[in-house]
Amino acid sequence: MCDMSNLDSLDILAVGAHPDDVEVHVGGILAKAVKRGLRAAILDLTVGGLGTRGTAELRQAEALEAAKILGVERHFLDLPDARFTEGEDERIALMKAFRSLRPLVVVLPAFEDHHPDHRKAHRLGREAAYYSGLKNYPCPLEPWRPPTVAWVGGINPAAPPDIVIDVSEVWQQRMAAFDAFGSQFASEPDKPKTRIAHPAFRAGIEGRAMHWGSLILKSHAEGLWCEKPIPEGLLRLWSLLNKEGI
Numbered sequence: 345m346c347d348m349s350n351l352d353s354l355d356i357l358a359v360g361a362h363p364d365d366v367e368v369h370v371g372g373i374l375a376k377a378v379k380r381g382l383r384a385a386i387l388d389l390t391v392g393g394l395g396t397r398g399t400a401e402l403r404q405a406e407a408l409e410a411a412k413i414l415g416v417e418r419h420f421l422d423l424p425d426a427r428f429t430e431g432e433d434e435r436i437a438l439m440k441a442f443r444s445l446r447p448l449v450v451v452l453p454a455f456e457d458h459h460p461d462h463r464k465a466h467r468l469g470r471e472a473a474y475y476s477g478l479k480n481y482p483c484p485l486e487p488w489r490p491p492t493v494a495w496v497g498g499i500n501p502a503a504p505p506d507i508v509i510d511v512s513e514v515w516q517q518r519m520a521a522f523d524a525f526g527s528q529f530a531s532e533p534d535k536p537k538t539r540i541a542h543p544a545f546r547a548g549i550e551g552r553a554m555h556w557g558s559l560i561l562k563s564h565a566e567g568l569w570c571e572k573p574i575p576e577g578l579l580r581l582w583s584l585l586n587k588e589g590i
């Protein structure tokens with residue numbers, strides 16, 4: 345029996361600026377959380393309508409398929425890709441999502457990353473998580489402040505993770521979810537060349553996971569970063585997910 349489970353709450357909510365952001369960084373953590381009986385979900389701020397490859401409809405369909413592979417729920421806020429700002433409308437949209445989903449752990453994009461949307465989504469997510477707990481903030485639904493906020497490290501993190509989670513047993517499943525985004529990551533000669541469709545991008549995901557894994561003597565691991573001291577909710581997640589297979 346999992347002590348993190350709460351019928352009214354999500355155990356873990358991973359937020360991405362675009363569909364596929366979450367699968368780049370923490371697909372393994374989500375898949376493993378589900379395997380351990382936790383309730384996990386993904387929240388995409390946009391459907392990625394301005395991407396070089398793929399339409400919004402196709403990316404949304406791929407995102408739903410990836411969520412199915414990971415065994416998680418998926419929600420879309422439908423903010424305007426690239427043009428969303430850190431204004432009140434966006435903050436309220438995110439606060440309403442936090443208040444309705446009531447996540448115990450929120451995983452945000454990296455605060456330092458090459459894509460400005462990822463940086464904006466990090467700042468917006470941290471602000472909304474805090475303000476979502478303010479009872480008198482003019483926002484619908486009951487207040488809910490996610491007790492634990494963490495974030496991914498981007499593709500070239502400056503510091504090692506604060507916590508690494510063994511995802512070896514779900515690695516194939518996690519990469520199948522990544523590969524569900526064929527419009528973004530498939531290296532096909534007839535499609536426009538993009539950085540993320542280069543085979544080295546995919547290899548980098550596995551390379552980083554193998555490096556983090558080597559630190560805890562596992563084949564693959566994913567990392568999370570957070571404010572210090574490390575919040576109790578993240579330590580509980582670490583303890584639960586790093587247990588040997590059940």
Ligand SMILES: [Zn+2]
Binds near residue numbers: 361
């Ligand atoms: Zn992105």
